[in-house]
Amino acid sequence: MRNVKYGKCVRCGRTYEAKPDLTNCECGGILDIVYDYDYIKSVLTKEKLAARKNYTMWRYRELLPVEETTPDTPLRVGWSPLYEAGRLAEQLGLGKLWIKDDGINPTASLKDRASAMAVAKAGEAGAKVIACSSTGNAASSLAGNAAAAGFETYIFVPSRAPKGKVAQLMTFGAHVISVQGSYEDTFELSKQAIDRWGWYNRNAAINPYLSEGKKTVALEIMEQLNWEVPDYIAISVGDGCTIAGLWKGLKDLYAIGFIDRLPRLISAQAEGCCPLNRAIEENQPWHPMEENTLADSIAVGVPRNADKALMAIRESNGLTVNVSDQEIMAAQKMLGSACGVFGEPAGVTGAAGLKKLCEQGKLEKDARVVSVVTGNGLKDVANAIKACGEPISIPSDMNLLLKAFEEHGIEVE
Amino acid sequence: MRNVKYGKCVRCGRTYEAKPDLTNCECGGILDIVYDYDYIKSVLTKEKLAARKNYTMWRYRELLPVEETTPDTPLRVGWSPLYEAGRLAEQLGLGKLWIKDDGINPTASLKDRASAMAVAKAGEAGAKVIACSSTGNAASSLAGNAAAAGFETYIFVPSRAPKGKVAQLMTFGAHVISVQGSYEDTFELSKQAIDRWGWYNRNAAINPYLSEGKKTVALEIMEQLNWEVPDYIAISVGDGCTIAGLWKGLKDLYAIGFIDRLPRLISAQAEGCCPLNRAIEENQPWHPMEENTLADSIAVGVPRNADKALMAIRESNGLTVNVSDQEIMAAQKMLGSACGVFGEPAGVTGAAGLKKLCEQGKLEKDARVVSVVTGNGLKDVANAIKACGEPISIPSDMNLLLKAFEEHGIEVE
Numbered sequence: 063m064r065n066v067k068y069g070k071c072v073r074c075g076r077t078y079e080a081k082p083d084l085t086n087c088e089c090g091g092i093l094d095i096v097y098d099y100d101y102i103k104s105v106l107t108k109e110k111l112a113a114r115k116n117y118t119m120w121r122y123r124e125l126l127p128v129e130e131t132t133p134d135t136p137l138r139v140g141w142s143p144l145y146e147a148g149r150l151a152e153q154l155g156l157g158k159l160w161i162k163d164d165g166i167n168p169t170a171s172l173k174d175r176a177s178a179m180a181v182a183k184a185g186e187a188g189a190k191v192i193a194c195s196s197t198g199n200a201a202s203s204l205a206g207n208a209a210a211a212g213f214e215t216y217i218f219v220p221s222r223a224p225k226g227k228v229a230q231l232m233t234f235g236a237h238v239i240s241v242q243g244s245y246e247d248t249f250e251l252s253k254q255a256i257d258r259w260g261w262y263n264r265n266a267a268i269n270p271y272l273s274e275g276k277k278t279v280a281l282e283i284m285e286q287l288n289w290e291v292p293d294y295i296a297i298s299v300g301d302g303c304t305i306a307g308l309w310k311g312l313k314d315l316y317a318i319g320f321i322d323r324l325p326r327l328i329s330a331q332a333e334g335c336c337p338l339n340r341a342i343e344e345n346q347p348w349h350p351m352e353e354n355t356l357a358d359s360i361a362v363g364v365p366r367n368a369d370k371a372l373m374a375i376r377e378s379n380g381l382t383v384n385v386s387d388q389e390i391m392a393a394q395k396m397l398g399s400a401c402g403v404f405g406e407p408a409g410v411t412g413a414a415g416l417k418k419l420c421e422q423g424k425l426e427k428d429a430r431v432v433s434v435v436t437g438n439g440l441k442d443v444a445n446a447i448k449a450c451g452e453p454i455s456i457p458s459d460m461n462l463l464l465k466a467f468e469e470h471g472i473e474v475e
Numbered sequence: 476m477r478n479v480k481y482g483k484c485v486r487c488g489r490t491y492e493a494k495p496d497l498t499n500c501e502c503g504g505i506l507d508i509v510y511d512y513d514y515i516k517s518v519l520t521k522e523k524l525a526a527r528k529n530y531t532m533w534r535y536r537e538l539l540p541v542e543e544t545t546p547d548t549p550l551r552v553g554w555s556p557l558y559e560a561g562r563l564a565e566q567l568g569l570g571k572l573w574i575k576d577d578g579i580n581p582t583a584s585l586k587d588r589a590s591a592m593a594v595a596k597a598g599e600a601g602a603k604v605i606a607c608s609s610t611g612n613a614a615s616s617l618a619g620n621a622a623a624a625g626f627e628t629y630i631f632v633p634s635r636a637p638k639g640k641v642a643q644l645m646t647f648g649a650h651v652i653s654v655q656g657s658y659e660d661t662f663e664l665s666k667q668a669i670d671r672w673g674w675y676n677r678n679a680a681i682n683p684y685l686s687e688g689k690k691t692v693a694l695e696i697m698e699q700l701n702w703e704v705p706d707y708i709a710i711s712v713g714d715g716c717t718i719a720g721l722w723k724g725l726k727d728l729y730a731i732g733f734i735d736r737l738p739r740l741i742s743a744q745a746e747g748c749c750p751l752n753r754a755i756e757e758n759q760p761w762h763p764m765e766e767n768t769l770a771d772s773i774a775v776g777v778p779r780n781a782d783k784a785l786m787a788i789r790e791s792n793g794l795t796v797n798v799s800d801q802e803i804m805a806a807q808k809m810l811g812s813a814c815g816v817f818g819e820p821a822g823v824t825g826a827a828g829l830k831k832l833c834e835q836g837k838l839e840k841d842a843r844v845v846s847v848v849t850g851n852g853l854k855d856v857a858n859a860i861k862a863c864g865e866p867i868s869i870p871s872d873m874n875l876l877l878k879a880f881e882e883h884g885i886e887v888e
Contacts, residue, residue: 117530136558137815138579143551149625166551166579168815170853190888210815212562216887221868226856229863233852235812237885238866239876247871254873259887399648402550402581402623439646440583440853443639450642453651455634458660460667463652472650474629474672475603 065102066127069093069270072369080127082187085268092369093270094310095127099317108320111285117141119175119278125314127274128182135178136210137168140278144286144432150400154420157428160292161413162283163403165438169199169206169230171359171409172279172304172436177203177264179275181211184262190214194264195245195252197223198359199437204264205234216261218252220245266303267366273307280311283432284321291321292430294381296328298411299338300360302371304436305329309374325432327380329371330415332390335361338371339382348372356387356445359408359437381424383415390414391449394439404439404446412436478515479540482506482683485782493540495600498681505782506683507723508540512730521733524698530554532588532691538727540687541595549623550581552591553691557699557845563813567833570841573705574826575696576816578851582612582619582643584772584822585692585717585849590616590677592688594624597675603627607677608665610636610658611772612850617677618647629674631665633658679716680779686720693724696845697734704734705843707794709741711824712751713773715784717849718742722787738845740793742784743828745803748774751784752795761785769800769858772821772850794837796828803827804862807852817852817859825849 068077069084073091078084080095087093106124114121119140123130142164151159167174177200184192192208194200195218208215215236219228220243231238241248249265256263263269283295295312299305305327315321331339334354341348348368353361365371375382385393390407393414397403405413413433419425439446454470456462467474481490482497486504491497493508500506519537527534532553536543555577564572580587590613597605605621607613608631621628628649632641633656644651654661662678669676676682696708708725712718718740728734744752747767754761761781766774778784788795798806803820806827810816818826826846832838852859867883869875880887 138556138558143581145549145551145623163581166581168556168576168579169817170851206811206815206817208815209812210558219866225860228866229856229859230817230852232863232866233808233811233817233859234815235808239879240866240868242868242870251871251873251876255876258873395646395648398619398646399622402619402621402647404582404619404643404646438583438853439643440851443642446642446646447638450645453632453641453645453653455653455655457655458664460664460671463664463668466652475627 063127063129065097065124067096067098070096072373082183083262084270085263092267092367094370095270095274097314103318106318108289119178119275122278122281125281127271129186132182132186135181135207137174137178137207139167139174139178139207141282142166144283145401145403147401150396153400154417155427156420156425156431158430160432161397161401161403162279162432162434164279164434164436165405165409169203170438170441171199171203172276173199173203174207175275175278176200176266176272176303177207179271180204180262180264180269181207181213183271184213185211187262189262191216191259191261192264193217193252193256193261195249197227200264200266202227202230205231205236209234216255218248220248266301273303273310273370276304276307277311277314279434280308281315284315289321291323292325292432294328294425294429294431295325296330296412296416296431296433298360298408298436299329299331299371300362300408301365302338302367306367306370306374309378324378327375327378328412328415328419329375329380329382330412331384332357332360332411333384333386335363336384337363338365338368339384341372342375342382357390357407357411358442359406360411381419383419385411385414385418389418391445393417394446394449397435403435405435406437406439406441407445409435409437476540476542478510478537480509480511483509485786495596496675497683498676505680505780507783508683508687510727516731519731521702532591532688535691535694538694540684542599545595545599548591548594548620550587550591550620552580552587552620554695555579557696558814558816560814563809566813567830568840569833569838569844571843573845574810574814574816575692575845575847577692577847577849578818578822582616583851583854584612584616585689586612586616587620588688588691589613589679589685589716590620592684593617593675593677593682594620594626596684597626598624600675602675604629604672604674605677606630606665606669606674608662610640613677613679615640615643618644618649622647629668631661633661679714686716686723686783689717689720690724690727692847693721694728697728702734704736705738705845707741707838707842707844708738709743709825709829709844709846711773711821711849712742712744712784713775713821714778715751715780719780719783719787722791737791740788740791741825741828741832742788742793742795743825744797745770745773745824746797746799748776749797750776751778751781752797754785755788755795770803770820770824771855772819773824794832796832798824798827798831802831804858806830807859807862810848816848818848819850819852819854820858822848822850
């Protein structure tokens with residue numbers, strides 16, 4: 063890879079050759095992939111990019127840690143729509159607002175970007191099998207992207223994993239091992255199995271290439287905005303990999319001169335599980351928290367990518383905001399009814415945080431903001447059912463319809 | 476609209492000026508939108524299309540029944556991926572196979588194409604409100620696309636509608652009226668309300684513009700195949716609007732000389748509800764059937780667009796094939812594990828039919844086939860759970876894992 067220098071530990075600074083099966087530093091720290099920006103500048107221009115017809119995350123190859131000969135992964139990951147949300151901007155008192163709907167990815171979450179990268183690197187490593195432990199979007203995105211590319215997958219889930227998510231994995235042909243125990247027990251067995259059989263490892267915050275896949279969401283946002291930098295980008299935060307990836311993409315673009323300043327990040331977590339935001343707010347190291355939120359995809363009490371995430375929020379002079387489950391479900395309704403975007407609870411937590419900051423007057427009136435929706439609402443219909451209330455229920459009778467409209471205060475035009 | 480001549484009844488031939496709020500013919504027949512192909516040929520070329528950066532269904536404006544001044548609808552509908560499925564082609568003994576994944580649309584089904592068209596035409600009609608009666612993908616796609624464009628929606632559902640689908644509608648801000656009665660009772664009340672308040676009507680097989688939206692799936696398939704016509708296109712059939720739209724798009728392209736022949740359609744229905752295929756197979760008029768299939772989106776015992784659908788199958792010298800629920804669920808697993816595409820039961824019925832025809836030796840060995848997946852598997856996780864079986868369940872212990880692999884016949888490499 064001519065564009066990549068090495069992997070560098072974010073904790074101790076030690077560097078490693080960028081082999082495809084790179085994992086953590088010996089010190090336990092997470093590696094960051096370091097690029098040769100001079101080389102990238104010499105081969106990538108905005109014009110070259112604009113002429114490209116590849117509308118997937120692989121359009122940014124020069125900025126991605128893959129060999130030139132590595133094929134694009136088969137599913138169409140990335141280039142999700144960026145919707146300008148004029149009415150919602152007005153409602154919230156913002157200058158401009160865009161919604162990046164990453165629930166439109168093949169397996170319906172932003173995690174497809176990381177899993178596609180895992181599939182590409184597994185191919186480079188000569189692996190035939192990819193494995194991870196996860197209950198959620200990481201697992202389904204790995205199962206789908208790997209199936210399309212002809213890899214076998216072994217996915218370890220704790221026995222509490224919802225049956226629907228397990229069914230999706232099995233439909234993708236994954237070998238699913240349901241571990242009777244906690245998430246830690248599950249992770250431990252997956253680690254042993256990965257070590258034993260030499261499977262390619264798609265566990266987040268161990269494989270440093272995954273956030274390089276995730277960073278493509280930032281590259282797209284900026285290209286879709288014609289490189290005009292917004293003031294803020296709001297996103298939900300769980301284990302920290304996603305916000306770290308977002309920030310990495312922005313810094314890449316700054317380093318090669320495609321953008322002339324950096325936006326501030328808005329890190330939104332659930333009140334019931336906000337170890338990273340708490341660390342920022344109290345200016346302390348992070349400490350584990352319980353996982354008290356219905357937004358399951360960001361219910362991470364022990365964030366595995368805390369180092370990179372905290373660095374991203376601090377470097378960007380970012381804002382933190384913690385929201386209740388009620389505020390999350392209100393944001394789901396807000397995005398659905400104002401923008402036609404149906405996000406899962408964790409997916410709309412960034413928007414919930416944005417709304418809260420607006421109500422608290424913490425953002426400038428003319429601020430230009432992007433809010434990323436990280437997963438599709440169809441992933442978790444159960445919570446939508448609880449939040450949305452009951453429809454009007456009547457027999458087929460026009461007079462009863464008129465009466466019901468009156469009772470519900472619906473003025474029909 | 477310079478490209479449109481008029482609406483013409485497929486039953487009696489009467490023509491109507493192509494007003495935005497066109498409904499059925501006085502004789503009860505469905506209208507077909509008739510184009511001025513000479514005009515279209517004079518304004519649209521393959522080269523012009525290839526240079527276009529609009530990757531939504533609206534890239535085909537010259538072939539769509541909208542005014543030049545009508546804006547594109549806001550959600551990104553269409554240009555869904557067409558995946559070449561080499562391994563699956565080999566498995567089925569086909570020359571080439573492509574999967575068109577329309578579950579990637581904003582509300583996760585092909586119906587977004589029809590609903591986006593409804594929103595565009597409602598705007599032309601000066602309407603503020605759009606209404607329909609439906610329990611399924613038509614309803615959610617209308618609610619989402621209308622919300623994004625700032626229209627109000629009234630959606631009538633029978634009280635048996637699944638709570639998850641109602642929740643999605645309400646998240647999109649639709650006024651949902653749950654009618655205590657049958658689907659016919661529901662339809663009747665919606666009709667009265669639409670008449671009373673003059674709402675724009677998005678009931679399928681009444682509004683002739685809807686299949687014009689749906690036809691964009693055919694336009695895309697052909698452009699994505701670089702205008703090289705496949706031998707067959709397989710698709711699931713319920714009320715008939717979708718296969719009719721597919722055929723209309725193909726005939727449009729033939730009429731303007733973009734393709735030089737027409738593929739044969741494969742009409743796949745559920746064994747437990749196949750009134751249209753039965754009519755073809757017995758060469759009789761269609762008769763209502765019970766709705767005995769888990770593929771709810773095509774469980775239509777009284778197909779409302781029978782005329783156009785039967786014409787499409789016959790004109791294309793099409794094949795019919797009826798599949799059991801078990802075959803449908805097997806096809807879901809087949810597409811998931813071979814292609815990484817997770818379709819809802821109705822969405823994969825076309826693929827189930829294709830598989831059956833291959834097994835029966837009814838297709839040529841070197842046939843080139845497209846199979847359309849019409850909706851996302853996340854719409855109906857309940858049936859996937861029933862079909863997929865149980866995962867391996869063990870405590871976190873390597874010896875037990877080895878034993879479980881042995882018992883399940885899994886040879887780990």
